[in-house]
Every structure is written in structure tokens, then in C-alpha cells.
Amino acid sequence: MGLTKSEIFTSKQNRLALLFKALAHPARMAIIQQLLKMDTCFCGDLVSELGLAQSTISQHLLELKKAGLIKGTVEGVSVCYCIDEKTWNNVKSEVESLFISCSVKNKCC
Amino acid sequence: MGLTKSEIFTSKQNRLALLFKALAHPARMAIIQQLLKMDTCFCGDLVSELGLAQSTISQHLLELKKAGLIKGTVEGVSVCYCIDEKTWNNVKSEVESLFISCSVKNKCC
DNA sequence: CATATTAATCGCAATATTACGATTTATTTT
DNA sequence: AAAATAAATCGTAATATTGCGATTAATATG
Structure with missing residues (x-):
């Protein structure tokens, strides 16, 4: 069929998957890095x-x-983009709880 | 054309994008969560x-x-999977450096 | 008002992803 | 050796993504 069965997963799983999907391209990583830097x-x-x-x-x-992850505001002819601080911080804590708090302890293989 | 131009990005951007792509599906998030828990x-x-x-x-x-992110070993007829601790910790620190150390400070919009 | 500039949107082609049933492979048990 | 079990792989269909040129929309400038 080829379409993701979102309905069988938890909302957290879907939320994190969508977030990671947004970051799952080198161009978008480059944009994020640029926005964090500039x-x-x-x-x-x-x-x-x-x-x-x-x-x-x-x-x-x-x-x-x-x-x-980002927001843009029109400034004359141009559009100015930046990290959406609010969402970014939410994302940060969700990712933190996934990676940091869960340390790998049980080795079955 | 439809194929990612990996060659124009840094290796870090490509590496992170590939990592996030692996996590960019609710089923794979569910698997990871299960492996972290069980x-x-x-x-x-x-x-x-x-x-x-x-x-x-x-x-x-x-x-x-x-x-x-994971590894599996054959145990009789079954295959036992678990988080690959080594890679997981590398990933953890890369993601940490992306999210944690870079706080959003400059607001242009 | 005409022109220039910037960015969004459209349409398309190439490629990748997702999912499943069917089959194959490998190991264990009888 | 045959049957059973577990998981990988194959083949295929449906859908999504990536990228670009062309066009459109919106604002600014002469």
C-alpha cells in the first residue's frame, strides 16, 4: 500500500517521527544550523x-x-526566517527525554 | 530529479540527516522505545x-x-535485537550538541 | 504606473518509502 | 531426514519526497 499507518501508534511516537522527518534531510539540517548560527x-x-x-x-x-521548527516574517520584499524558540525548546526536551534519560543498560546480545 | 544532492553538504549534515531519517517513522520509534524499555x-x-x-x-x-542504532544476534530459531550501545551514545552526543549547546538567542522575527 | 526584486506556488520527472503476501533461508525438534 | 518455527528477502502496488524551471504574488523603487 505504501502509506504509514499512523493510527496504530501513540501520539508521542507519531509526533517524534514527524519531527525527525523534518530534520531528515541534509539541506534542512544546513538551514537549521545556519539559523542557529546567524x-x-x-x-x-x-x-x-x-x-x-x-x-x-x-x-x-x-x-x-x-x-x-522555524517561522518567517515578511520584511519588505524579503522574508526573514528564524528558529521558532517555543517549539524548538519543546522539541529539545522531548528529544532529551528520549536520548538522555534512557540509558542503555540491558544487553541481550 | 528526485535524488538528494548529498555531495553539496557537510558530512555532519549528511550524518545527522541519515540518523534522523532512521528515526523518522512511528514504527521505528516504537521499536526503539520498546528496545529501550524491555x-x-x-x-x-x-x-x-x-x-x-x-x-x-x-x-x-x-x-x-x-x-x-540497533544490532541483532541469532539465538536458535529467533533473533534477539537490542540498541547498539556504542552508536547510540555517539548519536546521543551529536544530538545533544545540536539541541542543547545551541540555545536560540537571536530573534530576527 | 512600469519595472525590479524576492519568495511562494505549480507542474512535472526521477527516485525513495511503506506495506504486504509469498517465498526462501536457517535452525530446531521430532 | 522430515516437519516446524522464526526471520530475511523478493516482488509489487501505492504513495511520498526531491529537485528544478516556469509562473505567480507581493512589495519596493524609479
Whole structure:
């Protein structure tokens, strides 16, 4: 069939999977890293920084926006993007609880 | 075209993207959570735990194995899976450095 | 108001993912 | 050696993703 059976999983599993999916592309990782690093974050800057077409970058920005990781505001002709602090911090604590609190202890193999 | 241009990104960006891709499915999140929680971790247990076909689970296990997140050892007729502690800890610190050390400070929007 | 600039959206082609049933492989038990 | 059990692999269909050029939409400038 080829479509994910979201209904059989917990909402946490689905939420985390969607979050990781948003980060599961090197271009989107590059955008996130750039936004974490830079003060200015115009869409055009990202287009010239990464070696992808403008329409492609725009699509990746949409993916990140749908996941709530970034937000953009119109500034004249340009659009300024940045990390959505609120969602980012939620994500941070969810990922932390997955990776940090659960230490691998039981080895069966 | 439809294929990711890995060559234009840094190895860290590609590495993290591949890691997140492995986690970007609720079934694989469920498997990981189960392996973190349980002592026993036979493939068959996962099949009956999640509501997916055996061949589907097997494919998801392969994805996680390719990403280095889990490993499996044959025990008689069954295969016992568990988190690959070594890779898991590497992943943990990479994800930590992405999320924890980089706090969002500059707001341009 | 016409033109330039920036970014979103559309349409398309290539490729990847997801899921399942059927089959195969490997091991254990009879 | 034959039968049973568990898991990997194969083949296939449905759907999703990636990327780009072309177009559209919105704002700014001459």
C-alpha cells in the first residue's frame, strides 16, 4: 500500500517521527544550523549559501515551518526566517527525554 | 530529479540527516522505545507488539540496523535485537550538541 | 504606473518509502 | 531426514519526497 499507518501508534511516537522527518534531510539540517548560527536569516541568504534552486529551498523552508521548527516574517520584499524558540525548546526536551534519560543498560546480545 | 544532492553538504549534515531519517517513522520509534524499555527483544515480540506484518517489521529493523542504532544476534530459531550501545551514545552526543549547546538567542522575527 | 526584486506556488520527472503476501533461508525438534 | 518455527528477502502496488524551471504574488523603487 505504501502509506504509514499512523493510527496504530501513540501520539508521542507519531509526533517524534514527524519531527525527525523534518530534520531528515541534509539541506534542512544546513538551514537549521545556519539559523542557529546567524543573526540575519533572509531566505535569499540561504539560497546563495546552499547550492540549491530557490524553489527547492522554499520547499524545505515550508517543511520546517510545517513542523513548527522555524517561522518567517515578511520584511519588505524579503522574508526573514528564524528558529521558532517555543517549539524548538519543546522539541529539545522531548528529544532529551528520549536520548538522555534512557540509558542503555540491558544487553541481550 | 528526485535524488538528494548529498555531495553539496557537510558530512555532519549528511550524518545527522541519515540518523534522523532512521528515526523518522512511528514504527521505528516504537521499536526503539520498546528496545529501550524491555529486557527481552526478540523480533517476534515486536511483530506481535506492533500491528504490522512480519515482513514490514523486518524491513524497519533493517533500516535501524543500517543506521547502526540497533544490532541483532541469532539465538536458535529467533533473533534477539537490542540498541547498539556504542552508536547510540555517539548519536546521543551529536544530538545533544545540536539541541542543547545551541540555545536560540537571536530573534530576527 | 512600469519595472525590479524576492519568495511562494505549480507542474512535472526521477527516485525513495511503506506495506504486504509469498517465498526462501536457517535452525530446531521430532 | 522430515516437519516446524522464526526471520530475511523478493516482488509489487501505492504513495511520498526531491529537485528544478516556469509562473505567480507581493512589495519596493524609479
